Amino acid sequence: ETGVTQSPTHLIKTRGQQVTLRCSSQSGHNTVSWYQQALGQGPQFIFQYYREEENGRGNFPPRFSGLQFPNYSSELNVNALELDDSALYLCASSTNRRTYEQYFGPGTRLTVT
Amino acid sequence: GNSVTQMEGPVTLSEEAFLTINCTYTATGYPSLFWYVQYPGEGLQLLLKATKADDKGSNKGFEATYRKETTSFHLEKGSVQVSDSAVYFCALSENRDDKIIFGKGTRLHILP
Numbered sequence: 001e002t003g004v005t006q007s008p009t010h011l012i013k014t015r016g017q018q019v020t021l022r023c024s025s026q027s028g029h030n031t032v033s034w035y036q037q038a039l040g041q042g043p044q045f046i047f048q049y050y051r052e053e054e055n056g057r058g059n060f061p062p063r064f065s066g067l068q069f070p071n072y073s074s075e076l077n078v079n080a081l082e083l084d085d086s087a088l089y090l091c092a093s094s095t096n097r098r099t100y101e102q103y104f105g106p107g108t109r110l111t112v113t
Numbered sequence: 114g115n116s117v118t119q120m121e122g123p124v125t126l127s128e129e130a131f132l133t134i135n136c137t138y139t140a141t142g143y144p145s146l147f148w149y150v151q152y153p154g155e156g157l158q159l160l161l162k163a164t165k166a167d168d169k170g171s172n173k174g175f176e177a178t179y180r181k182e183t184t185s186f187h188l189e190k191g192s193v194q195v196s197d198s199a200v201y202f203c204a205l206s207e208n209r210d211d212k213i214i215f216g217k218g219t220r221l222h223i224l225p
Contacts, residue, residue, distance in 0.1 A: 042215030
């Protein structure tokens with residue numbers, strides 16, 4: 001059974017650019033949640049996808065968007081990057097929206113210059 | 114809104130010392146409470162959880178008791194090891210389908 005994987009591991013982008021981060025959920029999981037973890041802070045909930053539909057969103061602007069595919073993998077897209085978007089982006093997968101038993105990937109470190 | 118406050122780090126202890134990391138919460142309802150751990154270069158892992166008042170969560174020698182009267186969920190371990198060095202996050206969720214709200218984390222260093 002493979003765990004949650006994310007790609008890429010690290011990424012450097014310039015302000016104003018767009019970025020796509022990818023997450024493969026654990027086998028059998030149909031729910032993916034995305035979190036932003038700024039340096040020295042706890043993770044903050046961005047949004048959750050359940051069976052290809054957005055199922056809840058945190059306090060993030062619309063330039064943060066996502067997708068979930070039929071195999072339950074997911075993408076996080078961020079448009080018009082700002083310096084404050086520099087952070088570790090974590091995805092977590094679970095079954096049937098149950099955040100109690102979610103498994104986290106190792107994260108993608110995004111640096112915006 | 115709901116929030117979690119935990120003691121600031123870093124916390125530095127010698128091996129075999131007693132550990133306490135304080136955590137208090139603010140919630141409108143009766144949340145479930147969690148401790149997550151983040152080892153260097155790894156993703157977050159659920160360490161333990163408690164879903165109702167007076168429940169004690171425990172795992173790997175760590176334990177925490179859900180105290181509704183003091184809105185606290187302090188993490189304790191009787192004898193820490195170097196391998197416990199990591200960042201620890203206290204967190205809450207209003208229900209099993211709700212987002213998890215994390216504290217800022219406490220970095221723990223254990224010296225041999």
